[in-house]
Amino acid sequence: MLIVDDDRIITMLHQxxxxxxxxxxxxxxxxxxxxxxxxxxxxxxxxxxVLLDINMPGISGWDFLDHLYREDLxxxxxxxxxTSSVDAADMERARTYDIVIEYxxxxxxxxxxxxxxxxxxxxxxx
Numbered sequence: 001m002l003i004v005d006d007d008r009i010i011t012m013l014h015q016x017x018x019x020x021x022x023x024x025x026x027x028x029x030x031x032x033x034x035x036x037x038x039x040x041x042x043x044x045x046x047x048x049x050v051l052l053d054i055n056m057p058g059i060s061g062w063d064f065l066d067h068l069y070r071e072d073l074x075x076x077x078x079x080x081x082x083t084s085s086v087d088a089a090d091m092e093r094a095r096t097y098d099i100v101i102e103y104x105x106x107x108x109x110x111x112x113x114x115x116x117x118x119x120x121x122x123x124x125x126x
Contacts, residue, residue, distance in 0.1 A: 001027040004036040004064070005053035005082070014051060014082065014108045021113045027051075033059040037067050040077060047076045047124060051108070054083045054090060065097050074099045080116055082106055 001024040005011045011029050018027045030036035033056055040048060054061035061081060068074050080102040081094050094100045101119050104112050116122070 002030060002036050002039065002048050002050045003027050004030045004033055004050060004056075004061075006031050006056040007053070010053075010107060017108045017110065017113065018051075021110050023113050023117065024049075032056065033061065033064040037064060040068070040073055041071070044073075044076070048078070049122060050077060050079045051082045051104075052079050054081060054085050062093070065100070068099065069097075078122060080104055082108060 001018065003011055003014050003018070005014070008031060011031065015027055015029055018024050028036075028039065030039065033052075036050065037059070040046075052061045052064060059067070061083070065079065068077055077099055079097070079100045081090075081100055082104045083090070084106045086105065091103050094103045101122070102116055104116070
């Protein structure tokens with residue numbers, strides 16, 4: 001599991017919630033989308049659930065998703081957008097990516113992670 005967000009406090013908070021919920025014992029933290037993308041590129045045999053912020057410097061969450069599609073990495077990645085954006089256009093745009101399984105308002109909670117675990121498409125990703 002990867003947590004990708006430029007806000008270090010939120011990222012560490014989300015890491016602790018993920019660990020304490022039992023969803024994943026050691027999620028990897030990335031503060032830049034490009035670093036997370038490089039990690040996926042370098043670990044092509046692995047599958048990843050990515051908790052992805054939208055608004056980040058460098059490459060945004062949207063750019064990150066576009067790179068995954070251009071580089072044919074979508075088969076090994078599922079994404080939950082975790083964002084403070086309540087913009088309906090962002091929610092609609094997220095639906096256009098078939099690897100985006102959920103759009104979650106920040107911050108993560110145990111309940112939101114429980115709901116996320118119910119998606120059958122995540123079998124083999126957790």
